[in-house]
Amino acid sequence: MRIAPHALTAVAAISVALLAGRVYQPARAEEAPPLTAAQIASLEAQAFAAGGMPAGLTEPEAIPVQIRRGETFEQAVRRTGIAAEEASAVAATLSNAMDVSSMRAGQRFETAISKPRNGRGDARLIGLTMRTGPASQVTVSRSFDGALRLRALEEQVTHETVVLTGKVEGSLSRTARREGAPAGITRAAGRLFSHKLDMERDVRANDEFTYVFDRTVTENGRTIGSGELLYAELKGVVFYRFQPAGAKEAQYFDATGKNTRSAFMRTPLERGFRVSSSFGFRRHPIAGYRKMHQGIDFAAGMGTPVVAPADGVVVEARRWGGYGNWLRIRHPNGLESGYGHLSRYGSGIRAGQRVRQGQVVAYVGSTGASTGPHLHYEIWRNGQRINPAGVRTTEGTILAGSDLAAFRAEKARIDRIIAAGGQRRVQAPTMAGGLRPARAAEAAAPAAAEA
Template identity: 55%
Template structure:
């Protein structure tokens, strides 16, 4: 393409706008969709300010700077102890340009008290022949889930500051996927926040051992409410409506003034006690006779051990009342909770208790009560967990604990109506997924799936 000549009227650049939009990937400004977000509906048109920024970036990409190659996008993360200016220079920009862009950014944000790990995208044009410093064409920095600032070069060579803000909308999201890596990574790729995923893990804690039962390729489903930006970025998520993994399903429903989760038959499958009171921990020692790791002889192990790092949160296995929170011999820091119908649970070798925890305090299932430690007779950080029934220790794994509530009457009818609504959402999502891979629809839908939402808005007439 012919190089840009500042003596020519800028009107002649207009025919190249479309080409610049198509080649916009070098200055994507950090607004790219993830693969999972690509399945979302086409976002609404951007506001005039965002479109103006799009047009400017398109012109910048369409015309190379005189004496420079076309710009390329350089992602930069600020290193510990590094200044913003030093990070810009590390991208290959000359010191004077780096200083200039920092001064411009200082008009709208604090560039002195920055944290390591802050990321930005710089569009850099290298001189032809690779001699001399690179030239900064543009820089984009996300300042919030729906906001960003950009510094871009105008046609007269000046750097100009722009602030961009996406609109936020509320939506009920249906996320369907497979485990790839960890559950947290897989759910995050579909728009779920860590809070939503943690809630899911707690729901399944009494049914599934996430360390041993979950495998790559296992399918899962989530339905939750969230606030989402035009480009598909989750701002905030709340109210997990439904969750499914390995064929086990939970539906959210209000019972006795409390939000609970029930299976497809209206049975509360929360369970009386959690199977694993430590998120993501693995069982390292089972209930029964074993060789004591410190004493060196066979001895009855009257609980199960979960290996976890020091400071890992411990959750109450069920609703109940704190009976003991004290030092107890080889158990070190010890916690005992009394539940209904003669059941109790015990937690040993704790590093510390949750703030405000004391005997007589009522706790709910899944509530933070203590942290993993290595106090007492312990060879390393872990949780020793015990289950008691009518004063005697029983195996936490095989103990037959009471079941949860079963809905009936009007409550069951209301639950079935809510379940039917969720099921329709899931069916519609599955049908939409099938339509996307249909041969006759593939060309059109693939074009949308592989297009940046900002580009799509810019190309829309």
């Protein structure tokens, strides 16, 4: 009886141990997926913010800063509300990577600032970011111990050849922009199609289009550069970009190698317009009586670019009665074009100035006798006004010989890209532009006096 309680205890202990041995399984740690650069940057920003925001300060507020004329970087930082000694510490930290004294007016950077909750005292800088190149930036962040830490960041860059397809909804240019085409690409395509199509009458909703162009993007999806338009297709009209041997610039050809550039574009506007008044007799909107309208009116938004329909020389760029701001250009083959009610002229446009086809020469306005923003467009042939819609001119030449063979090779390359849906090439990150190599990667500076 004296031994029994001890025996029972021993049996219970042994049973528990055996049971635990059966049930217990060692814990297996699963490997966590690697963090992306964006996730790492976000976590670092949160950590720096948490470490650099002592009690009594508000959460950091993003404050954009631009250096003003006659202002130093340090003075610009002071405008965020931080103390002079802290602004000096920030400048000293950033000077490890770049020449702070050479910064000019217009330089922009972002700051994160915390302010005292009681409203008294100086604000405190939690972080500062300045872009040093299209895909590079430097940051100054406050670490856990209050020190200011400098880092240079370079994003990975990808060079893409994009195949963009879509259906027209509204206008072609707006649709293409919504689909991701850069402004320069939409303008280039608009100029090309204007050689073959009346962009107001011929293009309809649900018409399919395809653009092929180069662009450069960062790993965060930000476009930092766009190349040339390589291919464009709309309503069966096709353009391939190709530069013949000896040519000063690339041109556009159809699938057979015929230069599709006409000597005269169908309209002087590339986008965002409609024909509000045709050539012929009409009731004048201001005078109220029937009168011959010796041009075409295009209703368009104020400031819409007006382009030269062909190469030529500016004859007039002046104020002219009811036409308001007036422009007249002389072209080959006895043709002249005129533009009325302009808001302003293009850069460098004056009498005697040579212009190229597709060059922006003016902007839509409502000057002179006008009821609203529009472009009055006239064409003369040998001194007589004619209907601009009836102008017909010859087209370019057809490639032959070695140029034709080279064009076919380039066409086949572009066709392969279209069939593959595009292509991309990743460029490894490099040293942030403008940084001092010896100290660019990472540096720390002591905290400001109040830290």
